[in-house]
Amino acid sequence: MRIAVCAKQVPDPEIPASRFKVDEGSLRAVPPPGVSPVVNGFDLNAAEAAIRLCESEPSAVNEVTVFSAGTDFVMEVMKKPLAMGAHRLVLVDDPALAAIETDTSSTVRVLAAVLHEEGPFDLILCGRQASDWDQAQLPMGLAETLNLPCITLARDLSLTGDGSLRVHRALPDGYQVIETTLPAVVTVSNEYGEPRYPTLRGIMTATRQQPIRYSLADLGLQTQDPPPLRLKRLFIPERSRGCELIEGEDDADSGRLLAIRLREEQLI
């Protein structure tokens, strides 16, 4: 059984809001200087899920391949899933992908093509959403394009005796147990558990490994006509600051005065 994990390089979502800037002309986020991008957090949850399946079902699962489509990849960043224990890294690395970054349908087309080229895969794992454009629809698009079931928000995954996959799907108040035939597309949520820290040995192995690279031309793809959904404006919303700060003689006094203020307002 072969597992594919789709992963995206994104600006570090931990950048404080005060340092977060956008270029309204080029419609891009501008990361502060010196801040490296990261692998989208939910995609690392997906990589962790793939690696754990591989470890818990060694007779069934024998390979985890990580796929990414984009450009300007930072190799130490993109190799993190390899350092965690994934076996192969496949990058569709093409400058033309920068222009269509915000168009999910193009990314779906590219990933579907490279998954076909490198396939077949029994399970395609994705993060539940990306922390940059927050679309949460690439996995659904992939599933529809490949005509596969799409089970979202996994917080637990296991193989059943008859070759199906059992997914615990996170709900606000509990979870659903879903059994799906394979192949399938499954998205993984943060409830699955924190991705592991790469071991030193894992980092050494990943350093020596070279990703398999494709350009759009290698996949027989061209950039598409206008996407069905086009980004027209990107801006940082203005916020009014109407916070009444309660200041006492020290922090404890402030706490005490806050309680009194809230009582005055009949909030407590």
Added chain:
Amino acid sequence: MSKVLICAEIEDGRVSDATLQLASAALSAMPHSHRSIAFVGDDLSEIEPAAAALPADTVFLIEHPALKNGDAGVFDAPVSVLSSLCQQEDPDAVLLARTDYGSNVGPRLAFRLGQSAAQDCIDLAVNPESGRLAVTRPVFGGNAMAVYEFTGDGPQVAVIRPGCFDSAPLSGGFPEVIRFDPAGAICEPRARLMDTVAAQAEGVRLQDADIVISGGRGLGGPEPFSRLEELAELLGAAVGASRAACDAGWVEHERQVGLTGKSVTPSLYLAVGISGASQHMAGCSGARNIVAINNDSEANIFQDARYGVVGDWRQALPAFIAAVQDLQND
């Protein structure tokens, strides 16, 4: 005249609030459109009288055993029948709510129709020049806003965040009620819902609470949450948490407030040691009063808070709790 199709949801046997909000979103963005509302389910006889009074031009009732509870968790059946309905009706726009159902069905429906959906829209307008929809959606965890416009001429599928539009009236309309036969669209199931497991709820439910006290990364560990519990008990409040605190394992994930997690609408939301990442604020922006205790005066939370203490919660919180006790004893 443009045609809008609203994909309805049923909650506790009633037309959901989020569905009524879609009806008013359609009315405000496309006032002269022809509006249809589609219900799916295994048995719609109970909802039919209410559906037949909705303010719309047409109501579609689509019944099939595979559509029970909207094929929850799997969603294959509604995607198939709605795409078949779209092929017949050729709507210009399809609206869904950003619920579990809508955020799964919307994008899949869009891709099945050769389009791409706009997820998590907080505003909707029509570009008068192109006649196409422009949607506003938070991006980069809410740090920025993006306006997207649909191009081409296929159905424009928009998934709208609940709470961004007022609810349309539940009655007063005289729609034509049409039964749509889904039989041809339903396929052999590929996945099945085997079980639904409810989390053990302790204390006041977050979604129902009038006061929510939430802790975040700034608390530094699981122990301080017992102080929040203590305060919650005094105030009859529920305890929530930021994603960082849940992912660190300090509290169970069921307490998570945010875009991924629960949305709460209390009259008082007290955030302790929460920086206020927009991911979190998306879950509590419906609170009437946000109050923050945080040692970083630059923290985002103070942008949204009505009252705040800039200081160390280790000092401020115990004094706050003691003062609450005193006030209650007076």
